[in-house]
Amino acid sequence: MITVEQALEHLFSLVSPLGSETVPLAQASGRVLAADVTATRDQPPFAASAMDGYGVRAAEVAVGAKFKIIGESAAGHGFSGPVGPGEAVRIFTGAPVPEGVDFVLLQEDCDRFVNTITIDSDPGSNANIRPAGNDFAAGFTLNAPRLLSPNDIALLAAMNVPLVQVTRRPDIALISTGDELVMPGDTPGPDQIIVSNTFGLKALFDSAGAKTRILPIAKDHPASIETAFDLAQGADLVITIGGASVGDHDLVSAVAQQLGMQQSFYKVKMRPGKPLMAGRMGDAVMIGLPGNPVSAVVCGNVFVLPVIAALQGFAPAPRTRLSATLTAATPANGPREHYMRGRVDRGQITVFDRQDSSLLTVLSEANALILRPADDPARDVGDLVEYLPL
Amino acid sequence: MITVEQALEHLFSLVSPLGSETVPLAQASGRVLAADVTATRDQPPFAASAMDGYGVRAAEVAVGAKFKIIGESAAGHGFSGPVGPGEAVRIFTGAPVPEGVDFVLLQEDCDRFVNTITIDSDPGSNANIRPAGNDFAAGFTLNAPRLLSPNDIALLAAMNVPLVQVTRRPDIALISTGDELVMPGDTPGPDQIIVSNTFGLKALFDSAGAKTRILPIAKDHPASIETAFDLAQGADLVITIGGASVGDHDLVSAVAQQLGMQQSFYKVKMRPGKPLMAGRMGDAVMIGLPGNPVSAVVCGNVFVLPVIAALQGFAPAPRTRLSATLTAATPANGPREHYMRGRVDRGQITVFDRQDSSLLTVLSEANALILRPADDPARDVGDLVEYLPL
The missing domain is CATH 2.40.340.10 (MoeA, C-terminal, domain IV)
Structure with a gap:
């Protein structure tokens, strides 16, 4: 028997990262960035007001000072002319700060009468201006690999990235084996139960970024297991459930080896989940999970999730504890x-x-x-x- | 100004749970169960062996005892006849325990010679049998509402539930407003920036179970905002971003009220995110988020996620801290x-x-x-x- 750590090392030796594909930004959340993305512009691209108020020269700011309003800078519509001594522009949050302005008075600190404002409260020392490139400058890079969160998606949008290069989703084929199993919705015979592992594991693997197919249940006959392996063609990861222990009816390993699987290991020193196998079968990695429902889920969490992460381009590592x-x-x-x-x-x-x-x-x-x-x-x-x- | 808690109370008063729909089990993970599901059978449906070994009578178990093997019980193929004194059946994990058997000897505790086994190690007191209904009995209920996890999906499969009644996914329409905004991939003018909030919030809301549509950016003109509200038709939740503060260019509230929105509140005593509005607009709930990217995300997390949960049938509650x-x-x-x-x-x-x-x-x-x-x-x-x- 080998340890969980050794088993994971064996698994990682079978895996290499998948290729990438380009997806629209709105579909990139939860995917893994496959190539560094570099900003080609500053954000904000100009010094921008952080508040609604009046843009003036900082040197003139004092309680009682008066300014003449000569124009307006709104988000999307800046004020083009320079602002001189004694002058102010009405300015709104996110609007470009005009030439000559280096302080934004909050509107609540001013008293306005027609086209004149008077500072009537201490405006403090904060200029309320976000300098150009305050968030990021041209050249800022988001590094791959990175699991893209909703906030990363917002950041990529702000970087003007409409299409994102992400790792291809691992194609996983799931095969349950056993004469005792029927599909949900079927009528089980007196000695039969409903298959549950494939449904739970598909949900788990898909939530980790995979694209999982549930194949027909393989019966305990070599021909049925071969048929299932045949349907798994094209998968990056072929996962069988059950049939991996040493019982007389456990045929999966035998059939897989006939089909050319090079077996890596067989038993892991863990509870639950002792029977486990893995190997390469053509272009795919094959993992055989134990058939007990909880054992299958535990092994799915401990072994398959790290393999999915490695397929998606992350450095191979056990899950964080x-x-x-x-x-x-x-x-x-x-x-x-x-x-x-x-x-x-x-x-x-x-x-x-x-x-x-x-x-x-x-x-x-x-x-x-x-x-x-x-x-x-x-x-x-x-x-x-x-x-x-x- | 009102507190975050008061704002949430207002929001919850606008929301009622959505109706339900039936989805295939393989698509139910991450959805919210809309009706209790009750098992109609026991799991396991029969007493089942927990190990590979030999089924015998417990009263006869002792080191040195010999048994004649009279048949086999495999998963999916039980042994039909009763098992008498001095008799044993070869039995596998998950197989039905035949009549007369109340102990499963592990194969490693027995020595087999042709059709006879002899107990050669102390088999201990564990009978290695899972009684019928050990996992759940007919009548066991999974209660709604419940956010279905991958392991819940496995459980529902075992309960023979091929179709699941779940709450409909909230239809969310997202409208960014502002002349300064262009879509990712567009070429911004000198005073413009790229819209980022809608992309980040769509990813956030979809991960919480919603189905979010990004509508065209509304310009700072009443007609453009009306067009966007028109495109939002059919949504359960209409969310505008920006245009909710008190600036001269903030038209969203005015237009929404013209369209019949009954406004609930306007400003919340929080940082970031102070400007916020909400109300009912026809059949939809409308929420106006502030336009600063981080403020929008904070308000999305603090206010919109609990609303999505309430729409999906959970008792209204702030997010768990x-x-x-x-x-x-x-x-x-x-x-x-x-x-x-x-x-x-x-x-x-x-x-x-x-x-x-x-x-x-x-x-x-x-x-x-x-x-x-x-x-x-x-x-x-x-x-x-x-x-x-x-």
């Missing part, structure tokens, strides 16, 4: 790393009592996988533990 | 609630130095809005402060 304090004592762990289901709320984490790897009801209430290292001693209430957010 | 400890001292706050940009990492939060509301470069590095109440005193390094995640 957070930490929180235990709300109750928890007993010592055994020899395998344990990913326990629990719930974190404002820094306090509760390990659920029921940890059986078949319990989707428990999993759906969890928002964290608490990480117990191999042979971790018993932990007390208030102890700091690490977790992965779900 | 988290807390973290300051990495550096920060000066006292003024009389308005301040939402400061910063970055949180493992419970430590850093308030950025540059807080001007025009800085998208600073915003794109932020992942938190630190909440400073009105007249909050100076805070020291290590003090606990509240924040909203971005």
